[in-house]
Amino acid sequence: MNDKDSADPLALARDEFVAQWGAMGSAWGINRTMAQIHALLMTSDAPLTTDDVMADLKISRGNAHQNLRELAGWGLVRSVIRKGERKEFFEAEKDVWRMFCIISRERKRREIEPALKALRACEEQTRSLRGDKAAAFNRQIRALSEFVGQADTILDRISRSEGSSLLPLFLKILGKPKN
Amino acid sequence: MNDKDSADPLALARDEFVAQWGAMGSAWGINRTMAQIHALLMTSDAPLTTDDVMADLKISRGNAHQNLRELAGWGLVRSVIRKGERKEFFEAEKDVWRMFCIISRERKRREIEPALKALRACEEQTRSLRGDKAAAFNRQIRALSEFVGQADTILDRISRSEGSSLLPLFLKILGKPKN
DNA sequence: TCATACTTTCAATAAATACTGAAAGTACTG
DNA sequence: CAGTACTTTCAGTATTTATTGAAAGTATGA
Numbered sequence A, B: 001m002n003d004k005d006s007a008d009p010l011a012l013a014r015d016e017f018v019a020q021w022g023a024m025g026s027a028w029g030i031n032r033t034m035a036q037i038h039a040l041l042m043t044s045d046a047p048l049t050t051d052d053v054m055a056d057l058k059i060s061r062g063n064a065h066q067n068l069r070e071l072a073g074w075g076l077v078r079s080v081i082r083k084g085e086r087k088e089f090f091e092a093e094k095d096v097w098r099m100f101c102i103i104s105r106e107r108k109r110r111e112i113e114p115a116l117k118a119l120r121a122c123e124e125q126t127r128s129l130r131g132d133k134a135a136a137f138n139r140q141i142r143a144l145s146e147f148v149g150q151a152d153t154i155l156d157r158i159s160r161s162e163g164s165s166l167l168p169l170f171l172k173i174l175g176k177p178k179n
Numbered sequence C: 001t002c003a004t005a006c007t008t009t010c011a012a013t014a015a016a017t018a019c020t021g022a023a024a025g026t027a028c029t030g
Numbered sequence D: 001c002a003g004t005a006c007t008t009t010c011a012g013t014a015t016t017t018a019t020t021g022a023a024a025g026t027a028t029g030a
Helices: A011-029 A032-042 A051-058 A061-074 A096-128 A132-160 A166-175 B009-027 B032-042 B052-055 B061-076 B098-125 B132-160 B166-173
Strands: A078-081 A088-091 B075-082 B088-091
Touching: A011 A032, A011 B032, A011 B098, A011 B132, A032 A051, A032 A061, A032 A088, A051 A061, A051 A088, A061 A078, A061 A088, A061 A096, A061 A166, A096 A132, A096 B009, A096 B075, A132 B009, A132 B098, A132 B166, A166 B132, A166 B166, B009 B032, B032 B052, B032 B061, B032 B075, B032 B088, B052 B061, B052 B088, B061 B075, B061 B088, B098 B132
Parallel strands: none
Antiparallel strands: A078 A088, B075 B088
């Protein structure tokens, strides 16, 4: 039997998931292929090689390689070496909460922190300017940078926290909406 | 004096902010120009016309028009008509918390909900399949869809909540990290 | 040391996305 | 109704981003 029988409902569902995860990724600024590889590894019972990924997604070696490295750079995927095997295997972090923490930490580090730094510099540069326009501008930038700063801190603390019990806690705090 | 004197520190800071907001937007899957127009309007003391935006960002009419419409579609910008003026003016929502709520709601609606629907369909399609692999796949998809579902609910409740007092509350709950 | 198995790089190319500008459309105004 | 002011559309073009594939690089082991 073919490893990827097109009548196999599991394979079909998995393909669907891979496609969906890819689409979701690209909506959030993540390369589609990278997200697809991630989806593939997340739902694989065993680590895969570059060639497995190439074959499954029908992509080139360079592409598979580059995106696997990038996923490893994020910490979402790690490489596994098997005794007696020369090939490199890759496996994904499967725990959803840990995945979330990794993604939060990395986006924070790569995108939020530099933006926040720039916002704060911008605030500082306009703090002591005279005139209504300058004051209004400074106020707006300050509001933004305070907000981004708080969000950054919250993300940081959530992603450092131990269990995945925070989500239920937040749900409880927020309660049911009135309408 | 030129309206945009390149020695004017306010204008410089604003340009810097526009550029930074544009870069941040594109990292998060938002068209750079759209984010720049948003930044421009957020820090404008008066509503602007399409021509103002074109002039400030040095972009074409079509581009300015299209992105202003899209921002209006998000609800981040609204059009203003002035008595005796035939031109259409645009102003941005300036309240940072409300901005956050709008963005949350829209991204939830446009990206999270469809993904969640697909995840749940995928879970359902594999729920009763036999075999270890199918069971493991189904478990993983279920974990993901539950997580995304909870996040979705939290985002929903936050963005429906009244004040902007939630962030400080969360900060308090999360407390100081141990390390 | 050579042959083999595998990984990495990167210039060329393809695909996706964003932008332009001019023409067509619409709505005021006198 | 004609002229003007403004808005909208969209085919063509430019830019950016992703992908390929082949060549170069590296490690293994006979």
